[in-house]
Amino acid sequence: MPKQPFAQLPAPPYHAVIFSSLRTAGDPGYEQMAERMVELATAQPGFLGAESVRGADGFGITVSYWASEAAIRAWREQAEHRIAQESGRARWYEHYEIRIARVERAYGKPPGLDDQALPG
């Protein structure tokens, strides 16, 4: 976990990639791959931020936030290419689910950049 685990985001709307995964046993280079993926995302135009957590049992959720669907597509193409070079996700994950969403409202405590009064 980074020192500041919360992403600092602009006001909605923006887009989210919700990645849930169950790690395979063992660690054939996983940490290095994960680090490269974070570097790659951070350098990508339209990347807004990410939040990530993995439990001791191997189940984890990473949510990355993006300015547009086009930015997600561009990121995905690069990431898929890299992952293919690394012999594929099958090596790292027993199971994963990816859900691509448009964030419409956001609020929190303490009040942040993306806070707004809730309409209802």
Added chain:
Amino acid sequence: MPKQPFAQLPAPPYHAVIFSSLRTAGDPGYEQMAERMVELATAQPGFLGAESVRGADGFGITVSYWASEAAIRAWREQAEHRIAQESGRARWYEHYEIRIARVERAYGKPPGLDDQALPG
């Protein structure tokens, strides 16, 4: 973590509540409150499923999935009411962010109920 950490969801579109939080130190009844919240959500019309993970450092992400925005609003009203009775979120969380989103595409491995070919 439940035995099956992945939510079994229908095909998109559906809605998501992404809840990121940093727990306060100590545990003044947190587990009981969290259990009641899960029971309350599960019993709510329009609840589709949820995925949740918290790291040893206290940072966690829970994503709950809903059939409609109206279902989220109804759930939220009930949950807020209960949490207020329990003396408020301030007691449980040092910091939290809630992002409400519309899921537009989903895919995974192994293929699940919500899988579909990606358009792009």
